[in-house]
Amino acid sequence: MGFEVETLKFEGPLDLMLHLIHEQQLDIFDLDMAVLTDQYINYLHTMEELHLEVESEYLVELATLIEYKSKKLLPKKEDEADDDLEDPKDKLVRRLLEYQKYKEVTKTLYDSFVERQDQLAKPVSFDEIVKLSNEEDNKIEGDPYDLLKAMNKVLRRLQLSRPLDIKFTQKELSPEDRILEIKARLRDLPDTFSFDTLIEDCDNIHEYVITFIAILDMAKDHYLTFTIDDNDNIWFSRGTNHD
Amino acid sequence: MIEEFEIGQEMSEEDKQRWHDVQDMISRVETEDHEDVAQPTNMEAIVEGLLYIVGEDGAKLEQLASVIDRSLEDTKIILENIRTKYAAETFGIELVGYGSVYKFISKKAVFPYAQELFGASKQNTLSQAALETLAIIAYKQPITRVEIEELRGVSAEVMLRKLLARNLIREAGRSEAVGRPILYEVTEEFMDSFKLYTLNELPDLPEYSKDEENDNLFE
Numbered sequence: 001m002g003f004e005v006e007t008l009k010f011e012g013p014l015d016l017m018l019h020l021i022h023e024q025q026l027d028i029f030d031l032d033m034a035v036l037t038d039q040y041i042n043y044l045h046t047m048e049e050l051h052l053e054v055e056s057e058y059l060v061e062l063a064t065l066i067e068y069k070s071k072k073l074l075p076k077k078e079d080e081a082d083d084d085l086e087d088p089k090d091k092l093v094r095r096l097l098e099y100q101k102y103k104e105v106t107k108t109l110y111d112s113f114v115e116r117q118d119q120l121a122k123p124v125s126f127d128e129i130v131k132l133s134n135e136e137d138n139k140i141e142g143d144p145y146d147l148l149k150a151m152n153k154v155l156r157r158l159q160l161s162r163p164l165d166i167k168f169t170q171k172e173l174s175p176e177d178r179i180l181e182i183k184a185r186l187r188d189l190p191d192t193f194s195f196d197t198l199i200e201d202c203d204n205i206h207e208y209v210i211t212f213i214a215i216l217d218m219a220k221d222h223y224l225t226f227t228i229d230d231n232d233n234i235w236f237s238r239g240t241n242h243d
Numbered sequence: 244m245i246e247e248f249e250i251g252q253e254m255s256e257e258d259k260q261r262w263h264d265v266q267d268m269i270s271r272v273e274t275e276d277h278e279d280v281a282q283p284t285n286m287e288a289i290v291e292g293l294l295y296i297v298g299e300d301g302a303k304l305e306q307l308a309s310v311i312d313r314s315l316e317d318t319k320i321i322l323e324n325i326r327t328k329y330a331a332e333t334f335g336i337e338l339v340g341y342g343s344v345y346k347f348i349s350k351k352a353v354f355p356y357a358q359e360l361f362g363a364s365k366q367n368t369l370s371q372a373a374l375e376t377l378a379i380i381a382y383k384q385p386i387t388r389v390e391i392e393e394l395r396g397v398s399a400e401v402m403l404r405k406l407l408a409r410n411l412i413r414e415a416g417r418s419e420a421v422g423r424p425i426l427y428e429v430t431e432e433f434m435d436s437f438k439l440y441t442l443n444e445l446p447d448l449p450e451y452s453k454d455e456e457n458d459n460l461f462e
């Protein structure tokens with residue numbers, strides 16, 4: 001047997017089985033479980049030989065295949081009442097077909113997804129002052145994933161606001177320095193202020209990110225508390241640790 | 244203001260006249276009340292203005308209806324009129340209502356020029372795993388993590404968290420099943436990203452049966 005490197009990437013055991021069925025030209029409606037199992041094991045061996053990690057999900061399905069194979073080898077008693085249980089082979093075929101359906105439909109969905117990206121909208125226009133007065137009495141703690149979402153929005157706005165401005169600069173600014181800068185500015189800021197206010201003095205993405213890391217640290221140390229509104233804007237107010 | 248000519252430079256009478264004309268025009272433009280801009284008299288124009296302001300966030304039918312104090316049906320008609328108006332080839336933007344959120348977006352034909360203007364932009368992508376997970380949720384929602392995993396045969400935990408962070412899915416309460424697992428459903432953002440007005444517009448899932456040629460199954 002020649003040396004063969006398979007570089008195909010599979011989305012999981014079901015994806016791999018569909019590939020093997022196709023490759024071996026098996027009839028999915030009259031599935032030859034023995035061939036499928038052998039090929040499946042072969043593939044896992046190849047992966048191991050290539051020192052690729054075999055994810056546990058592949059082993060789970062392998063167990064199902066082998067269980068089926070072993071059951072077939074054992075003599076079956078006539079009166080064994082397993083009629084109410086779905087035949088594991090039928091179950092596997094059903095799962096494969098079901099998975100194949102969704103895999104198939106993603107192609108159409110992806111086309112729409114790509115198409116939609118050629119059509120753009122402008123960011124919302126709103127008055128920050130009005131927003132601020134509405135938000136003030138409404139402090140809630142967000143979770144880190146909300147913060148991540150909000151930060152994405154900030155970065156997108158940065159991208160939109162300076163599309164034609166290309167600069168190459170290198171500035172060193174550590175989060176620690178940035179925290180000192182922010183603390184110095186805190187007393188001049190209103191009780192509640194937005195992330196946008198905080199980054200007014202930043203002009204590149206590096207400083208945005210450093211500022212973001214800085215406020216994460218400050219939130220952790222209770223210098224600041226943050227809240228995120230429905231429009232994914234980040235608002236801050238002084239925390240319990242502020243003097 | 245336009246810079247004055249350099250001192251000492253000779254100006255012909257004709258040039259001087261043109262210079263004055265231009266100055267005249269500029270001062271008129273700067274001081275005039277722009278009375279040629281008529282204020283809108285119908286709701287259609289007001290809604291159009293609102294849609295301009297809300298931008299990519301868009302506005303829901305219910306929101307617009309309550310703001311302009313009209314019934315949902317009336318508002319729908321207003322929106323449809325605006326949509327038809329902008330669908331004409333004389334406009335560069337169009338009105339869409341994916342997931343019942345209405346917003347103006349640029350027409351497809353504008354995109355190549357936008358690329359020219361902004362330089363090549365990086366497009367968002369979705370992995371095959373993300374697409375499969377989204378497809379399963381969209382067709383079967385509300386659905387639990389375990390059900391998704393059963394269908395795809397792989398763990399879905401990390402993927403669900405990524406999709407939540409991208410605002411493509413959200414939690415939709417809890418299932419009555421043992422352990423009361425969290426249910427997931429797709430968001431308006433998903434509808435917008437995949438150009439869907441309602442979930443009924445999702446393409447039909449292919450049906451495989453024994454009678455069919457097996458080749459169809461794999462194209």
